[in-house]
Amino acid sequence: MKKTNGRWWVVALLFVATTINYMDRAILGIAGPSMMKDLSLSTVEFGILGSAFFWSYALMQIPVGMIVDKLGARLTYSIAIVWWSLCTVFTGFGRSLGALIGIRVLMGIGEAPAFPTNTRVISDWLPPHERGVANGIFNSGTAIGIGITTPVLAWIIESWGWQTAFVVIGSVGFIWLAFWLFFFKDRPSQSAIANEAEVAYIEDGQTDTKDVPVVNISPFKFLKYRNVYPMLYGLFAHNYLTYLMMTWLPTYLVVEREMTLLKAGFFTMLPWIMSFLGNILGGILSDRLIRRGWNSIKARKTILAIGMLFPLAIIPTIYVENAIAALILISIAIGGEGLAAGILWATVADVAPKGAEGKLAGLQNFVGNLAGWLAPVATGILVSQFNNFTIALIIPVVICGIASVAYTFFMKNQRISLDADIGKGNNLASGL
Known part of the structure; x- marks a missing residue:
């Protein structure tokens, strides 16, 4: 019997969900110039508004990791996308800083389950040698959501106002929900889109993980x-760069590079197109190394370390006067770092004990999204203090460079095993 390709339809659903997720986040950055003018917000106040989403988003990562492992991906994602889509719609009706902050905090709660759920789905639906590409595909939705939709969002804002843009974009999630409920089941064996041959292929490919005992543990035990x-810090580094650019790049192009909003919206696509390609390429390269016999963690961390060096390309932007040249350098930085972004979550599935992927993903996303607390606000303060983006742009370069070193020298090539720790209580050598 020829196997079906239902697992790739599932990956496509995750890609679209991630695109919607980041589109709903990124619209704030695109609407920033209009909102600051309309609501009389300072750069510091707008930075606080940009950060508010991450206050709850980061704190919710620990419980949602346990929730997805308990409730399953189908139900968890359904609740999450309804919640965050409604919050996006309600943002269009906010008329004060306090109200908008409250809505963004609630939105952070709704979006919190997305990436831990994605990680669990990939672990359940794909064998290890396909997870890099699968993670690269769904994670590339971040680039589409942030950048590729920017011209459309800028056009909506210019034509009908920022309030309308939030209402329109917030409505998209409900369309995705119908497809999710119709096609997706928690396990391939339960789904009509995967035949017996595909289910056998998936399960046979998971021989490295399916015999690992499932233990109900606290995420903090990791x-x-x-x-x-290195995993926790690596996501923090990636997110600092991503959230800085997501919140401030359109404003940077309008204020410091003197572009119109429509022009900035168009040119903002370039870095995220590069990121999209980097996400896919990172997954392909790491999976290819695994097929050649590399240890899966060694393959992932090699690409992670290389990708985290690309933000060095941001440094010359400080010295170039031409706006397009600066944007090209930023695009190289974000696109190259996309090599790492595409497999940050594949690494969780390789490192975590089977059945605990959601917990480790939640812990990683909690620490990683502390960057969301810092990047928007710190950037607003630095821009206000120095009247330029110079220091604000140097910070993510340093942070990502440290991440490259951490992956190279501190990450071992072996999965976490809880057997010795829980069974014997006296030996953590396999993980330390």
């Missing part, structure tokens, strides 16, 4: 293991 720390 802090005992050395491999976790």
Whole structure:
């Protein structure tokens, strides 16, 4: 029997969900110049508004990791996308800083389950040698959501106002929900889109994980293991760069590079197109190394370390006067870092014990999204203090460089095993 390709339809659903997720986040940055003018917001106040989403989003990562492992991906995602889509719609009706902050905090709660759920789905639906590409595909939705839709959002804002843009974009999630409920089941064996041959192929490919005992543990228990720390810091570094650019790049192009909003919306696509390509390429390269016999963690961390060096290309933007040249350098930085972004979540599935992917993904997303607390606000303060973006742009370069070193020298090439820790209680050597 020829196997079906239902698993790739599932990956496509995750890609669209991630696109919607980041489109709903990124619209604030695109609407920023109009909102600041309309609501008389300072750069610091707008930075606080940009950060508010991440206050709840980061804090919710620990419980949602446990929730997705308990309730399953189908139900968790359904609740999440309804919640965050409604919050996006309601943002269009906010007329004060306090109200908008409250809505963004609620939105952070709604979006919190997305990436831990994606990670669990990839672990359940794909064998290890396909997870890099699968993660690259769904994570590339971040680039589409942030950048490729920017001209359309800018056009809506210019034509009908920022309030209308939030209402229109917030409505898209309900369309996705109908497809999710119709096609997706928590396990391939339960789904009509995967035949017996595909189910057998998926399960046979998971021989490296399916015999690992499932243990109900606290996510914080993973802090005992050395491999976790480069992962936590690596996502923090990636997110700092991403959230800075997501919140401030359109404003940077309008204010510092003197572009119109429509022109900035068009040119903002370039860095995220590069990021989209980087996400896919990172997954392809790491999976190819695995097929050649590399240890899966070694393959992932090699690409992660290389990708985290590309933000160095941001430094010359400080010295170039031409706006297009600066944007090209930023595009190289974001696109190259996309090599790492595409497999940050594949690494969780390789490192976590089977059945605990959601917990480790939640812990990683909690620490990683502390960058969302810092990047928007710190950038607003630095821009206000120095009247330029110079220092604000140097910070993510340094942070990402440190992440490259951490992946190279501190991450070991082995999965976390809880057997010795829980069974014997006296040996963490396999993870330390």
